[in-house]
Amino acid sequence: MQPLLNAQQIHDADTYTIAHEPISSVDLMERAAKAFEQAFTARYGDTEKSIAIYCGTGNNGGDGLAIARLLTDYGFEKVDVKIARFANKFSDDFKSNLQRLSQTRIPITNFTSVAELKTEPADIIIDALLGNGLNKPLAGEYAQLVQQINNWHKTVVVVDVPTGFYSEGEINPDAIVIKADLAITFQQPKINFLLPDSKHAIKNWVAVDIGIDRNFTQQLNSPYQYLEESDIKKILRPRERFSNKGTYGHALIVAGQPETMGAALLCSSACVQAGAGLVTACIPQSGLVALNSYMPEIMAIVREGDLQPTIDWTKFSTMGIGPGLGKDDNALALLTDILTNYTKPVVIDADALNLLATHKQLWACLPKGSVLTPHMKEFDRLFGEHKNWWQRLQTAMQKAKELQIHIVLKNDYTIIASPDEKLYFNSTSNAAMASGGMGDVLTGIITALLAQKYSPLEACLAGVYLHGKAGDDLALPGKLWVVLPDKVAAQVPVSMAALMV
């Protein structure tokens, strides 16, 4: 689990590392510049390309000066350094690196106003103007310079954080920010990199390790955590000797209408693939043939017209409710029946979420520890409109605590909010997975893990990670352009086994 820190905590962690490793501040800057150089040359290794490095006069600018030297040592012959002297304030490490750079033959241009700049002939621009020290929106010369750089439409690679971009807090869509093709960021992705609101500023990012003290960052107890493969390996348990289907629980999937039987099939088959010992699907009568032919392993409870199905509440280890269920009176009656009679944690998705949104009296019946899996629109239907994703994060944290539930807010980096006010960002999944029915598969996987007696938090973390990992294993690198949900479901046991070794 990697703690995601805010700008002040990052500054404190840098300071702690300098004092306790110990390492001098300028050597830590050198280490950061080296890590940048390696990530940069791995992607832009053509030394024929010309590079212009725009530097501020703080530590982000200091990084830029060190990077100019390291890229030249690497073999780039056309490196230009341009220093924006908009303020008469220089960090010590900027000054040391400027002195070192002036002993090389790398050309340095100083400018005090954007009007002094002509066109920019370089192929690649490196932005080392402002980083983590941003403390107010860009204005004046800085704002003009950033607009000028954006208007050149060059390839832009940023050092740590795009100039003008806040690492946390609400993103102002009108803020003036460098538009980065790639952000090479130090130690950890900044929290806002993981939110869709950053799309206009950052096309891609990569985090590089600069050896910041991990014990210190862990004890800060940040509410924001980034999931790593090692976390999931710790959660997953091997299938036991002498185990049988009863060992792995019996899940009930309540889903489907005649027109949306696919959702029920995808959800219940994913539940089988993710290891539930037994799976029963509660589906409309008209879907029975489809269910039996799609996956004979799944049993059925059929729903006929207005008749409510009889469910033996003691029989099931858990339930996944909602995919393709519809929002009519029968669906509402069934959901109400389940929530008033069943007491173990359940997974609520899709139409069941929409019913919860319009029937607030049902909230009180939600079994404690249950899991809600909304995408952004469902989330706003449940909890009200939000202007941006930062607001959604705060609501998710608050509601998970207030209702003692887990909220899986689906997205590129799906966010899991737990009742203890933590937000976990998933690190797997990819855009090839943007296909209808993908969420139904996720619901099936989380339900399967609950059935296997993983705690609700473990089921959310491992379920979301596995779902994305199965999609990554199918799509990356350069494999499938589009990954379909049933393929993800079928890949889950393969990806799961690979994680167990």
Ligand SMILES: NC(=O)C1=CN([C@@H]2O[C@H](COP(=O)(O)OP(=O)(O)OC[C@H]3O[C@@H](n4cnc5c(N)ncnc54)[C@H](OP(=O)(O)O)[C@@H]3O)[C@@H](O)[C@H]2O)[C@@H](O)CC1
């Ligand atoms: N040893 C370390 O700590 C390491 C740090 N590292 C690197 O340092 C970077 C952080 O450096 P930093 O703290 O010097 O801040 P930086 O982003 O260069 O800004 C400089 C100054 O600009 C000012 N300013 C702020 N907003 C402004 C605005 N809108 N318009 C105009 N001015 C504005 C503000 O000064 P103030 O306004 O407060 O006087 C601020 O102090 C970090 O991203 C990473 O690249 C790595 O080398 C690893 C080791």
Ligand SMILES: Nc1ncnc2c1ncn2[C@@H]1O[C@H](COP(=O)(O)OP(=O)(O)O)[C@@H](O)[C@H]1O
């Ligand atoms: N661009 C993307 N990058 C990563 N994951 C994605 C992307 N688009 C969709 N997904 C994943 O696919 C699932 C889509 O869920 P949802 O919107 O509920 O789909 P549906 O309702 O069609 O089943 C989520 O788990 C989400 O994380």
Ligand SMILES: [K+]
């Ligand atoms: K920058």
